[in-house]
Amino acid sequence: MGALALFFGFLIAGMPIFLVLGLTAMILFALGGRPMIAIPQKMLDDLNGFSLMAVPFFVMAATLMQKGGIARALIDAANAWIGGVRGGLAVVCVVATTGFAAICGSSVATAMAMGTVLVPAMLERRYQRPFALGVVGASGTLGIIIPPSLSMIVYAIIAEESVPRLFLAGVIPGLMQAALFLLYVGYHVRRHDYPREPAPSRRDFWRANGRAVPALLVPGIVLGGIYGGIVTVTEAAALSAVAALAVSLFFYREIKPSAMVGVLAQAMHSAATIMLIIATALVFGHWITESGAPARLVAWINGLGLSSWHFLLIINVILLVLGMFLEVVSIMLITLPLIVPVLKPLGIDPVHFGVVMTINMELGLITPPVGLNLYVLSSIARASIDEVVRGIVPFIGLLLLLLGLVTYIPELSLWLPNALIGIRR
Template structure:
């Protein structure tokens, strides 16, 4: 156990020293190998072995598909569609932000991509219609976290590979929690607008529903194609990612003619950079996880948790609080890859379905994307809205509390994530 503590301590110290996450994990692992007097040949072996999963091929493909959709101007069409649904009521504009993020989440699989793609359109519109900048940035940052909860989701793929569970089951299990959080955010935004008096003029400048549907028909077909193909047994999640890329390219190049060959090169470059960062973290975390497992830390931690927490409810409470704190400081992908090998065995020992635990973990870490000090959505939304993060805190707190309430519902009502999964796979 002490060996595992040393590994984690060295990794945290390196991160505090501003060493990039992937390199910090690798350097900590090398120090651990040296400390345990193990051969350094283990480093390249485990780095390669960690990437030797067919399911991981879905990651760069979904990243590429999301970037293509963003470059093709898909977000603007989805915004107009969302406005045609909820834009006719007071507060229709921020309500449209939540709805658009729910739809775009089923396209991009990334919360940061959702923040920039949707926020670049709606945040200026919200400010122009008299909404405070901090509120506009807060509603966008919080809604965008649905990008990793509603499938397809990059963190779900990472959890599925790390925990060795079905990615298809994780995808369908994310629908219930995503809808729950989305509806809760809609309810809060609607009440806030009624109480404060904002959004009385939001009914103007929206397309008729029929015209908006026609304009957004092809983008709306993408999640239907992806999820329908997976659950219909037509293709695997990895094959679905390839289909998403082809579909996005056809829309961007031939249907909407928003992407030229020069744009394709830039999209591929952005996707390559994003993929490289994630893959480096995955490879490093595989090596780190091997050493942590070798130290016996997961087994000892499981035994300690079972001894200390005698009931499933108390374990879930402790894990929820722990992951909420971790999400405030750790990048989501790194947290999943490092913590799943340690926490998943403990959850199984308490009789928690691994799919349920995976969704709970992902939602919890997604909440960390909008909480200081290192919430990536927070910084992305503040950049788009041109407002300092500290000025967003007052507006942000109610949104965080709404998602936190949903998180406890997801934790203690397993049917929320598992009902559709059981319906489809059992």
């Protein structure tokens, strides 16, 4: 209880999350008689892991893709196929974002890249502002469930799970999410009689698809390398950064060589922020583990006689509430040291729970008051947060439906990894 009081006290005081985690860990280590020198040593040991190197590389790749013309190429290709339908830009948004998510791995970068192009275009064509903002913000969450996913890499590190298995587990739920969004978009544009977009000429069709080929090669190289056993996830992350740099700089040419220093500085700043949060959270997680809290939690749950059904319901509610107030990586790093030891005794596959956790994190990105995607869309359109929230509420309902289905039908997440990699014994 003392640890919780310290943590939430610092949080309410408005401290940055890395300071909240770091100071809480320092005080708890001191109260436990542990030397302070153990904290920086643990941070260095944790950050020295080979798997964690994937995080800054994927962040760099996401930043380059956001600014390098890849998003526009995918949007143009999707528009070439879908442009003639009613409310075509909204449909294009979901389809193109699904493709971009297979390259990027970051929800915020996905929402920013797609929103910069699509929001002005939809508003110019008289789309309702809340709807235009809502469909882009919600579709951006696909960035962390469709592989490659930064959130799943963080989960795999904490839970000591297979990254390729987690990536595969996110494919079917991610495609289900895109399908649910498309169904709602189709209903909305018909109900409000949105105009049809002009169909592209044959020449424009082939030109748009040709320009998208380099962008589509990136996920093929990265995911093909992982599942073909050619590269590790960390090597694939480095490969994706190099591929994104090459495509952005030499093919689409939307990043000038003179601007590269600024782009790389932004990528390093984002990566350093995430890594600092991870480092302090892992130290906090060490204290949780050494305090015996996970073992006591397992014993307490067994004593209550909770089934896996009840446990997952309770955890989903807790994660949804935390998602309203904390950044998603922080939630994972704080809660997983307590949750993971409970999963196997209750018969819950950690890979399945990884997808459940990811969908909860998607919801955290679009729920007020601190959902990051809300602020991204607000800044792009110079709209109020209330306006963005009004447009995103229907998509929150669809994500809650998806969360319920994936939580209680484990095969939706486990079938593909079991079929392609094999069932674990």
